[in-house]
Amino acid sequence: MEASDVESLWRWNRDPEVVRWLNHEPPQSLASAERRFAERPRNSFESSLLMIERRSDARLIGVTALRDASPIDGRAELDVYLGEKDCWGQGYGSDAVRALCRWGFDRLRLHSIALWVVVDNERAVHAYEKVGFRRDGRHRECFRGDGRWHDMYLMSVLEGELR
Ligand SMILES: CC(C)(COP(=O)(O)OP(=O)(O)OC[C@H]1O[C@@H](n2cnc3c(N)ncnc32)[C@H](O)[C@@H]1OP(=O)(O)O)[C@@H](O)C(=O)NCCC(=O)NCCS
Numbered sequence: 001m002e003a004s005d006v007e008s009l010w011r012w013n014r015d016p017e018v019v020r021w022l023n024h025e026p027p028q029s030l031a032s033a034e035r036r037f038a039e040r041p042r043n044s045f046e047s048s049l050l051m052i053e054r055r056s057d058a059r060l061i062g063v064t065a066l067r068d069a070s071p072i073d074g075r076a077e078l079d080v081y082l083g084e085k086d087c088w089g090q091g092y093g094s095d096a097v098r099a100l101c102r103w104g105f106d107r108l109r110l111h112s113i114a115l116w117v118v119v120d121n122e123r124a125v126h127a128y129e130k131v132g133f134r135r136d137g138r139h140r141e142c143f144r145g146d147g148r149w150h151d152m153y154l155m156s157v158l159e160g161e162l163r
Contacts, residue, residue, distance in 0.1 A: 001037070001049050002051075003037060006030070006034050006037045009033065009063060012063075012084075018081065020145060021120075045069055046070075047066070048065060048066050048067075049063065049065045050063070050100070052064055054087070054092065059084070060084075061082050061087045061092060062081055062083050062092070062093070063083070064080040064096050064100050066078055066104055069108060073111075075113070075114065076113055077113070078097065078100060078114070078115045080097055080100075081093075089123065093124075093127045094127040094130045098131045101113050105162065111159050112158050113156060114136070114156040115154075115156075116153070116154055116155075117152060117153050118145065118152050128157075130163070131157065132157045134157070139151060139154065
């Protein structure tokens with residue numbers, strides 16, 4: 001992620017449709033988003049934030065992160081979203097997740113990668129299952145969205161299960 005990418009991230013985070021199923025914070029000014037980016041630590045084994053760029057036209061379409069990676073436990077957690085809504089449902093999200101997991105397994109030598117997803121976010125659940133994620137468990141009523149409580153799945157993919 002480059003400093004010049006902050007504006008895209010800031011714009012996406014203000015779009016209610018994009019953040020509908022995400023844990024989001026109150027709206028920030030662009031200046032505060034830029035300050036926060038300048039202060040964040042560089043990418044490391046433990047935590048990496050990466051932009052998703054469409055190869056055909058170099059357009060930034062989303063963001064993904066691998067965080068809380070532990071060399072002892074061999075596990076990490078993944079986050080992803082596409083901020084450009086016209087790019088949903090075309091395979092970009094699952095492709096980005098696959099690439100990040102491959103990097104995690106091959107280069108960081110992780111054994112498992114987990115994520116949390118709201119049960120009602122069917123497109124996301126489907127995208128993760130396409131890549132090889134399985135549903136490990138269901139946390140009841142732990143996400144508030146659209147004025148009501150939703151369950152979340154904990155999903156994970158193990159080294160060797162990636163498709
Ligand atoms: C979730 C997200 C990353 C998935 O990326 P994507 O590029 O849209 O997903 P993909 O195209 O790779 O895969 C989606 C799959 O779900 C299917 N799908 C689409 N809408 C669906 C729906 N309402 N119900 C079930 N499946 C659906 C698609 O057909 C596709 O499957 P297929 O390839 O077998 O046809 C992206 O949609 C996104 O960022 N959404 C908004 C934010 C968000 O929800 N982030 C995830 C938080 S955990």
